């Protein structure tokens with residue numbers, strides 16, 4: 112298995128190589144120039160030229176790329192053009208809210224969706240099943256910001272139970288952090304409740320027709336054991352795959368979700384960097400997110416082994 | 425009630441309707457069985473004649489969404505099963521009545537270890553703790569002649585051959601020393617040499633545990649070896665029932681005659697190949713959709729009379745323990761031109 116993991120990680124190298132080129136080119140081809148943004152419109156041509164040289168922006172693009180690549184390979188993502196802080200440090204600082212929000216949304220989605228999916232499959236065709244499936248359509252088709260505003264209005268403004276926006280910072284303690292994340296996680300998680308519940312139901316329905324489920328019943332096992340042990344474990348692989356995809360969607364959607372809920376995470380960092388054309392930050396964020404995404408996929412593939420002994424790497 | 429114990433299993437007038445694709449078929453019609461404690465009763469008949477549905481109906485394992493069943497009598501060791509709740513039925517399944525299925529390759533859960541699947545059966549019904557149940561599972565593996573039990577308990581079904589898996593199925597089925605074992609073509613999916621071993625194992629277990637067994641098969645060779653009495657099924661109905669010796673010596677239903685005729689003679693080379701499959705008889709089982717008026721076998725029967733096409737015969741007792749559902753049961757019919 113270690114060999115498999117190493118092989119998978121090695122296969123990542125060319126992918127990440129392509130990612131570096133694409134992100135580098137994309138961040139440079141757009142209009143706008145960080146130096147004019149930095150110095151303002153009254154800066155002299157000489158000031159601008161001096162700053163460009165200082166930042167290395169006067170070199171030809173390939174030279175800039177290789178310089179960046181060389182330092183990146185040493186684990187150094189460079190300094191922000193604006194704050195002059197290390198990019199890695201900026202990312203680390205904004206990561207906490209993003210990671211926590213993503214995890215909360217997903218844990219919530221899984222905890223709600225899997226039981227609903229199992230229940231719907233166990234009572235296929237019943238009123239419960241139809242209600243769950245209708246709810247799934249609703250959950251999937253309601254945009255995050257609509258649901259976010261509804262939740263904020265009801266629980267935040269009317270009932271005053273939970274903070275509506277913002278993030279207090281880790282030093283505020285776990286209770287304050289969880290309270291701040293509750294409404295955003297509920298809003299973001301809704302889509303994934305819908306997706307995961309559907310996949311769970313479909314996968315369970317297939318498994319419940321299998322001979323070994325009939326055997327489990329013929330042995331006199333209790334219904335919850337038949338459903339949650341014999342059926343769900345066999346139905347798990349598509350569900351876990353969906354959860355992995357869900358994480359990917361959440362990570363790529365942080366820009367929108369964090370701006371809806373005013374959460375100072377990776378999304379905010381990215382937006383700010385794009386507005387200021389802060390190349391090293393943009394490049395660093397994309398690179399780190401790609402790496403996280405790749406690792407996530409590897410984790411999902413490895414987790415299949417937990418559910419199916421026939422899968423070995 | 426005098427001293428004689430109640431039969432292990434009593435079924436009377438069992439009827440099962442199955443809905444599929446907008447139609448309803450009567451898969452089992454008026455089946456009656458009596459199984460004495462400790463005995464083996466064989467049910468034979470072509471594929472599709474309702475053998476599995478009969479067994480599943482007794483255990484109440486047919487999917488409720490497609491199946492409706494009725495019976496005037498359904499008793500396990502004298503206890504009436506008809507009025508039992510699902511929870512009460514669950515407590516009996518795998519405990520006092522269990523089943524071995526035809527397909528060992530698909531009947532075990534692929535993602536749970538064999539040990540776990542045996543142990544959970546024991547723990548569900550017998551309330552043993554994990555250690556005691558594990559010890560018991562090891563005993564069961566010895567009982568079904570699986571060597572190296574300690575290692576086998578940790579294995580998954582995909583690591584075992586079909587014969588081994590069927591032994592595991594049998595171990596689970598007898599884990600609670602059931603009064604009745606329904607074995608639904610337990611050897612059909614296996615190699616010939618393994619078939620004989622499994623059959624031998626079932627008989628041996630039956631003697632040791634004292635379980636009564638319904639042995640479902642389409643193989644008359646199996647019947648001759650292992651059963652005391654035989655029920656012949658056709659199109660969901662019992663067409664003939666007799667002690668084994670009598671059935672082979674003096675079969676009265678034309679369908680039974682056909683089954684016997686399609687069996688390879690003992691000692692012939694074919695006896696070492698797959699045994700006489702009933703489908704070698706010409707024609708096929710009609711679909712029982714309620715439109716057939718007379719005897720369901722009339723269309724394939726060389727001896728059919730006008731009466732047979734108009735009205736279905738009921739089983740009548742022509743000798744002690746020998747019942748036949750045929751208008752011509754009193755005659756000794758012969759095979760005619762390879763047809764029945």
Ligand SMILES: Nc1ncnc2c1ncn2[C@@H]1O[C@H](COP(=O)(O)OP(=O)(O)O)[C@@H](O)[C@H]1O
Pocket residue numbers: 442443444449451469470471472473474475476477478490
């Ligand atoms: N799950 C099911 N859905 C619909 N029809 C079924 C189902 N199971 C069995 N049947 C039908 O019931 C009849 C009896 O089948 P079965 O009892 O399996 O025959 P066999 O004697 O080969 O065991 C057949 O016509 C079969 O097509």
Ligand SMILES: [Mg+2]
Pocket residue numbers: 472475476477526608609
């Ligand atoms: Mg069958």
